[in-house]
Amino acid sequence: MGTPLFAMIAHSGWMARIVLFILLIFSLLTWTIIVNRLHFMRNVTEKNRKFRGQYAAIKRLADIDRIDRKYLAAPLAQLGEMIAAEYHRIVTYVQSSTGSKNILKDIPFFLQNQFSIAAERIGSSFSAIISTLDKGVFMLAVVSSISPFLGLLGTVWGIMNSFYEIGNQGSASLPVVAPGIAEALVATLAGLAVAIPALFFYNYFNHRTERIETEMDEFKEELLARLKREVLEDFYSEKQEIP
Secondary structure (H helix, E strand, C coil): CCCCHHHHHHHCCHHHHHHHHHHHHHHHHHHHHHHHHHHHHHHHHHHHHHHHHHHCCCCCHHHHHHCCHHHCCCHHHHHHHHHHHHHHHHHHHHHHHHCCCCCCCCCCHHHHHHHHHHHHHHHHHHHHHHHHHCCCHHHHHHHHHHHHHHHHHHHHHHHHHHHHHHHHHCCCCHHHHHHHHHHHHHHHHHHHHHHHHHHHHHHHHHHHHHHHHHHHHHHHHHHHHHHHHHHHHHHHHHHHHCC
16 A cells, blocks of 8 residues: 555644645746756757857858858857957958058057957856856755755654654554654655755756856857957958058
8 A cells, every 4th residue: 555645744734734835836946947957958059069060161250140040049159149240340440440551560469459358258258158058057956955954844843743742642652653753754755855856957957057168168269269360361461462
């Protein structure tokens, strides 16, 4: 015969019911976050992969805008669009600052300064994009930490009531003690049932986020290196065309 779980919940005290209600809310919140994050991570991974495939086919940073729009929502694509915007900004700045007859022999100081500005802007945007990857995950850590203690609170309260009933009835026999203790332990069981998946997926999502963050960081450095290379290519190409 199965454990009469619902019967024990129905006979539990008001404190245990409050604890169980809070744990129910935590459980619903946890699984909402889990389902949402699983779907989000899958989309991010898939869109990043497809964007990298199309990015490998372009010849210039300016061609990023030609990539299929449905992949430009990927985090890597957002970095790519920002680098493309910085490329246009720097090229425009170089053309307006140097003029066609004032090309310096070495890389101008202001060009180096523009690369530094671009790196700072991309770094700020990178941090903002990364912050969206772990949205809601912190709540899983909170739930996994609090739930066992809530369950323990309900259990301790239930055991206290059981001992109180023992004192009233003047008997410590198993039929008197066992039902109350069993009902009290339901709260601990519920707390663990909420905390275990919350803790598991918290670590899982952190691992996935770290992998995506590493991929994005490597891609960011690749983009910055390509930005410098293409701007310098344009710079020296323009210099060679001056009569």
